[in-house]
Amino acid sequence: GILMPVSSRISEIIPRTTAKVVSSGNMLLDRLHQLVPEQREKYKQLKSQKGDVVVDHITVSQILSGMKSLKTLFCDTSKLDSNTGIRLRGRTIEELQQLLPGVPRPGLRKGQPLPEATLWLLLTGDMPNADQVEFIRSELLRRSTISKRVQDSLASLPKDSHPMTQFIQGILFCQPDSVFAAKYNTTTHKQLWECAVEDCLDIIAKAPFIASYIYNNSFKDGKMPDIDKNLDISAAFNRTMGFGPGGNPLKPAFINPQESADSFDEFMRLYFTIHCDHEGGNVSAHATKLIGSTLSDPYLSFAGGMAGLAGPLHGRANQEVLTWTLQVYDEIKKRGCPITEEIIHEMAVKTLNLGHVIPGFGHAVLRVTDPRYTAQHKFALQHLPQDELFHLVCKVYDTIPQILMATGKVKNPWPNVDAHSGSILYYYGLRETTFYTVLFGVSRAIGTLSQFIWDRAMNLPIERPDSVNFQVLNELIERNEAVKGKL
Known part of the structure; x- marks a missing residue:
């Protein structure tokens, strides 16, 4: 149950930062008020004492190839390692x-991580206890109601708009409620992070139910069940889309x-x-992060991030993966043959010869199988081991990396997270593939907005990298080669 009273708005109970933190009655804000001064001092000392230390170099190839692997951003919530994920x-x-x-699942396997617990970890760096998870759960569900104004605005969008277009609009429809925007002119920059907490928790809380409203409006009868605020946010989200705890598999496996x-x-x-x-x-x-560095509010910043997620080379890849996998599956069914490496090889080569990539394989940073893929694979082995599409995904994993390695052009031939998620969603009855990126966006709110809060807490400056044209780049190359020639 709820363990303590929750203020109607976090911004109303935030104490001003002082040397001694006075309890606000809100365990998340109390913890953040302990952490922010410590992290600010660490940032200040590092910048003043080590600010001139060179930590990386830049090549022409990196400038011309999307700045891949350049160490130019600060992010403390997560780190991607090429070998461990x-x-x-x-x-x-x-x-x-x-x-x-x-x-809790008495007598059964330990439950999967609750996103509420993940949010606490990202915001504080602490492994949460049960009380802290319950606080986040109740706080998010308290904030989760979608206003009639926003619902009416969403209903006015064309039903054939891509769900990601609707999702971005839904976030923007909520922007008039931004505490960050409302208090910007009366709050110091050092205190804006407190307003960011308010907005970011609101977005994280509302995003799942903006998504379920879009799902019901685009693919169902437009009626969304009431949010069950006694559940965790994932289960509550599933119910609002019409899915029970076990989903709606056509053929249980x-x-x-x-x-x-x-x-x-x-x-x-x-x-x-x-x-x-x-x-x-x-x-x-x-x-x-970039939009947030201008001190745009979290709604505008997150909407910009979601516009990026909608691209087929980023978040929409999970949709592309399932589409390709189902094409292979349909071809196998049409031929009336078993799932074999030979037919997968044939379809993969055909895709590559058309100049297309095989979606779900490769990653800009990773050089191993994505651990997020592995986590989903283990889940599928436990819960849908007899599903035919899962068998195909397994056979694709056995076949595609060797094909990609044989081209000599691929640094990482291994599957990423997108190679598995769509097939599992499809099994449980969530078969509207254009909706998959919205799910990604609901999840990504937890991480990007945790970063937003800490960027504002650290008062990070506006991003402004330099750019070069061909003339400047050639001058830099000549200067560098001249220096090397004198050595």
Whole structure:
């Protein structure tokens, strides 16, 4: 149950930062008020004492290739390692599954990490206890109601608009309620982070139900069930889209009925956790960070990040993966043959010969199989091991990397997170592929807005990298080569 009273608005109970933090009655704000002065001092000391230390170099290829791997951004919530994958506050995906609290499941496997617990970890760096998770759960669901004004605005959008277009609009429809924007002219820059907390929690709370409203309006009868505020946010989200704890599989493929009775709720908890944050340089995180550095409010910043996520080379890749996988599956069914490496090889080569990439494989940073893929694979082995589409995904994994390696053009032939998520969603009955990127966006709110809060808490400056044209770049090259010639 709820363990303490929650203020109607966090901004009304935030104490001014002082040497001694007075309890606000809000455990998240109390913890952040302890952490912010410590982190600001660490930032100040590092910049003043080590500001001139060279930590990286830049090549022409990096300038011309999307700034890949350039160390130019500060992000403390997560770090992506090319060999071990993403770490949220230093913890791998496997460690998060072991250590973050889940829903109690007496007599069954430990529950998947609750996104509420993941949010606490990202914001504070602490592994949350049950009381802290319950506080976040109740706080988010208290904020989750979508106003009639926003619902009416969403209903006015063309139903054939892409769900991501609607999702971005939905976030922007909420922007008039921004505390950050309202208080900007009366709040010091050093205190704006407190307003950012207010807005960011509102967005994280409302995003799932903006998404479910879009789902119901675009694909169902337009009626959205009431939000059950006694549930965790993932389960509440599923109910508003018409899915029970076990989803709506057309052909159940589980082995243990008891273990899989709540498996769609469990998958959504896992999905929201593993998609939430991927350091600061990916398009959606960086766009949110970049816009936020101008002191635009969280609604405008996050909407910009979601516009980036909508691109097929970023968040929309999960939609592209399932589309390709289903094309292979349909071809196999049409031929009436079993799922074999030979037919997958044929379809993959055909795709490559058309000049297309095979979606779901490769990554700009990773050089191994994405641990987020592995987490989903293990989940599928537990809950849908007999599903035909899952068997195809497994066979694709066995086949595609060798094909890509043989081209000699691919640095990372291994699957990323997108290579698996769509097939699991499809199994549980969520088959509207254009909606998949919206799910990604709901999850990504947790990470990008945790970064936003800390960027404002650290009072990071506006981003303004330099750009070069061909003339300047050639001059730099000549100067560098001249220096080398004298050595």
